[in-house]
Amino acid sequence: MTDKGFQYSILASGSSGNSFYVESEKKRILVDAGLSGKKIESLLAEIDRSAKDLDAIFVTHEHKDHIHGVGVLARKYNLDIYANQETWDAMEGHLGKITTDQKHVFEMGKTLTFGDLDIESYGVSHDAAAPQFYRFMKDQKSFVMLTDTGYVSDRLAGVIENADAYLIESNHDIEILRSGRYPWSLKQRILSDKGHLSNEDGAETMIRTLGNQTKKIYLGHLSKENNIKELAHMTMVNNLAQADLAVGHDFQVLDTSPDQASPLTWI
Template identity: 80%
Template sequence: MTEAAFKYSILASGSSGNAFYLESPQKKLLIDAGLSGKKITELMAEIDRHPQDLDAILVTHEHKDHIHGVGVLARKYQLDIYANEKTWQAMDGMLGKIDSHQKHLFELGKTKIFGDLDIESFGVSHDAAAPQFYRFMKDGKSFVMLTDTGYVSDRMAGIVENADAYLIESNHDIEILRSGAYPWSLKQRILSDQGHLSNEDGAETMIRTLGHKTKRIYLGHLSKENNIKELAHMTMENALKQADLAVDHDFKVYDTAPDEATPLTDI
């Protein structure tokens, strides 16, 4: 049996906090740490992994639900942190004291090599300093993280097409958001081109980007107030079926949770 190119687990995904774990034979990485260090440690334990074994933390952007535990984990376990220059500037004062030798640049639109992994960063449209997400690649296999964007441009769609697995944003149901208790200014922000993808937006993005390699689609960053897990799942599956894509045959749709890790999965 051939060895997996890499393994991954979506430790947490939601408006309350986000963290993604990925390991290859040579590297163990955390992408975002948007919950407390204690909670991240508990979530990693669910997949029998431990923060002291991490090589680095990659940061997508400076919002609290993506960096809440970064400083604590980096100090406790002497971890390297990677982010682009504008994100480092925006995080200044938010992480606590980080030694300069732990701070590294991962510039927007670049591909970096981490041991046996190639990681490509790409920009998204979100109200942060310079938000970027990642495509992880090894041995012809790839995983794409794509949340926290108001829309998906043709350029972004081209970068992320035909991955083996996706974490795609299904943040809100438009009608629930419109009729909900959020102030109008916040609703406008979420619905804007620098906000978040709705269930329909996420589904439309998948129709544009999935390919013959794609086997798994994970729905991520669901809003606790403005979405329902079953509704997000149904919206995605129905849209894919209407586009004549073979859901549950060629690929499957999976849910994520804000406080429960997905199983450690080979790719």
């Protein structure tokens, strides 16, 4: 593994739980562990990896579908946990006992060198204490994670532009959500600037941010209730094609699963 970038797998992405795996020559990392510890272990086994080899868990925000298994895994494997201070405060009482030496503060808008990886944090617009996501960088390669946000500002679009691969939120189809059985207050929350990106929002974000280096776009955090995988995929592909972007030629649009790991992939 020299000058080849790094490997990744989207272990799970959806409204029921989220976890992302990154591996370089020197480090093995989880971003979020929003399923049970046992399920995370089985997802890692799908890509022939083990939680005992992990170095750390990076947390995006305190919602249960992102932290459900964090405490269990951290205790079992003595893992370091990284989150900003506001997220640490919000997670208080939800992780169980975490020793002081396992707790690390990684503030928003900073770049952390972690072994041979550079990890950039950036804030998003979501109804959590201080939600932040991450861009992983090595050997001029980068992977951007962007889910759990109600909108993408011009500033954030500039921060995340021209990555080699993206995990972008395609949470809901607006019409399915509006006509669905959710109470109006929850529909308003999802549709708000502090909610989630719709299929159209995700596509519009990609039109603004992808570049010549971009090779893969993964559609993430799909709602079980308010989306259909094929519809999310079609919306992204059609909108990119209408913007004269060579989808399927210059880059691929790929689906994720809420309970099945994507193949371990080099970037």
